[in-house]
Amino acid sequence: MNMLVADASPRVRPVPHPWVWAVLYFPLGLAFGFPAVALGYLGSRSGLPVSAIAGVVGMTFLGSGWKFLWAPVGDYTLSRKTWYVIAVSLVAVTLVAMTVIPISPDTVRLLSVLTLASTVAATFIAFATEGLMAHNTTRDTRGRAGGWFQSGNQFGQTAGGGIGLLLIQHAPSTWVAGLALAAIVLACALPLIGLEEPPRALGDASMGDRMRDAARELLSVVRSRAGRIALILAILPIGTGAAMFLFSAIGPEFHASADVVSAVLGLGGGVAIVAGCIAGGRLADRVAKPTAYAISCGLGLVACVVIVFSPRTSAGYAASTLFYTFTLGMVTGSFTGLVLAIIGDTAAATKINLFFALNTLFSLGMLRACGWAHDAWSTNGMLLTEALTGVAALALFVVLARRVGGTELGTSR
Numbered sequence: 001m002n003m004l005v006a007d008a009s010p011r012v013r014p015v016p017h018p019w020v021w022a023v024l025y026f027p028l029g030l031a032f033g034f035p036a037v038a039l040g041y042l043g044s045r046s047g048l049p050v051s052a053i054a055g056v057v058g059m060t061f062l063g064s065g066w067k068f069l070w071a072p073v074g075d076y077t078l079s080r081k082t083w084y085v086i087a088v089s090l091v092a093v094t095l096v097a098m099t100v101i102p103i104s105p106d107t108v109r110l111l112s113v114l115t116l117a118s119t120v121a122a123t124f125i126a127f128a129t130e131g132l133m134a135h136n137t138t139r140d141t142r143g144r145a146g147g148w149f150q151s152g153n154q155f156g157q158t159a160g161g162g163i164g165l166l167l168i169q170h171a172p173s174t175w176v177a178g179l180a181l182a183a184i185v186l187a188c189a190l191p192l193i194g195l196e197e198p199p200r201a202l203g204d205a206s207m208g209d210r211m212r213d214a215a216r217e218l219l220s221v222v223r224s225r226a227g228r229i230a231l232i233l234a235i236l237p238i239g240t241g242a243a244m245f246l247f248s249a250i251g252p253e254f255h256a257s258a259d260v261v262s263a264v265l266g267l268g269g270g271v272a273i274v275a276g277c278i279a280g281g282r283l284a285d286r287v288a289k290p291t292a293y294a295i296s297c298g299l300g301l302v303a304c305v306v307i308v309f310s311p312r313t314s315a316g317y318a319a320s321t322l323f324y325t326f327t328l329g330m331v332t333g334s335f336t337g338l339v340l341a342i343i344g345d346t347a348a349a350t351k352i353n354l355f356f357a358l359n360t361l362f363s364l365g366m367l368r369a370c371g372w373a374h375d376a377w378s379t380n381g382m383l384l385t386e387a388l389t390g391v392a393a394l395a396l397f398v399v400l401a402r403r404v405g406g407t408e409l410g411t412s413r
Helices: 019-045 050-065 071-076 080-100 105-135 142-170 174-187 190-194 207-223 225-235 242-254 258-265 267-286 289-309 314-343 348-401
Strands: none
Touching: 019 050, 019 080, 019 105, 019 142, 019 174, 019 190, 050 105, 071 105, 071 207, 071 348, 080 105, 080 174, 080 190, 105 142, 105 314, 105 348, 142 174, 142 267, 142 314, 207 225, 207 348, 225 289, 225 314, 225 348, 242 258, 242 314, 242 348, 258 267, 258 314, 267 289, 267 314, 289 314, 289 348, 314 348
């Protein structure tokens, strides 16, 4: 399969090292990971019911699940760097506020509002970083850029949330931990200094003209063969990582202690998924990007089978689930590289978040299917269901990819 897009002209500026995308994207991951890990733990310790904790954490899904609706604001209004500074400042303020306000039934509603505000602000970190990344990379570096980009997000959600909890537990006051977290996320803006700001699209046009331009940009992607192939991959039930959400529940089956489960799903999982993101991104730079995504998804299906046949011991649990988590990182990194290759420079956040939203929504269906399969056929049945569904989806993709038509899609570089 050929590369999706070719550069029309060479770069005149050196391409930044892809680690900058991990740093810039880390605050978004922390904005989502902190409520889930730190507030969840503190709420449980304070005697809040699980339903109340779930309500607070659920605000993160509300903020992220619909971000494609306001992505054009990030594309067509202020500069990317300006949006980043505003957004990261708001995230810093809300993190401090969450650590200052005591957790109790009386403050649940306020904490929910703060969590929603933090995650909505964090979506503008995503929009800014995506636009800067699309402008400051080339075809040959977009896979690696996508891998590092997602590694910052995933590390922020996993290990970042744990770091927040660790600071709260050991700081003299919770607000001190909040200030430390605020300093960390503000420092993540430093790589902006070395990046080239992309031109703002339709700077003097009316809002109506900007929205129509965003719609045209989306249609140009959907009408292209490359975009249609990416859309098919986004909605197929492969690479969803659905089983990972149930890893804590299956720990007792492997006689894994709470400490082992915590380590595997916390720091260990964070390291594994970061390594996978980087590996998937590099793979996307070495082979055709749809092929890299298919290979990564295929390894994820192999990981399902590995867990099925792993010994029911703590070591078996750790090794097999970390391998699964690594492959999920490969899927995430290679898919981001695939999308980056087709979106071009203009309306980058609008276009990239269409693919991410579709991928998330269809992944939720696979999660429900895995839960049903676990109730019906236990853990092995759940894992084999995910594996067999993925094999069927990959076979369907091979058939469909040969029949997909559309226009050629080029970018400015």
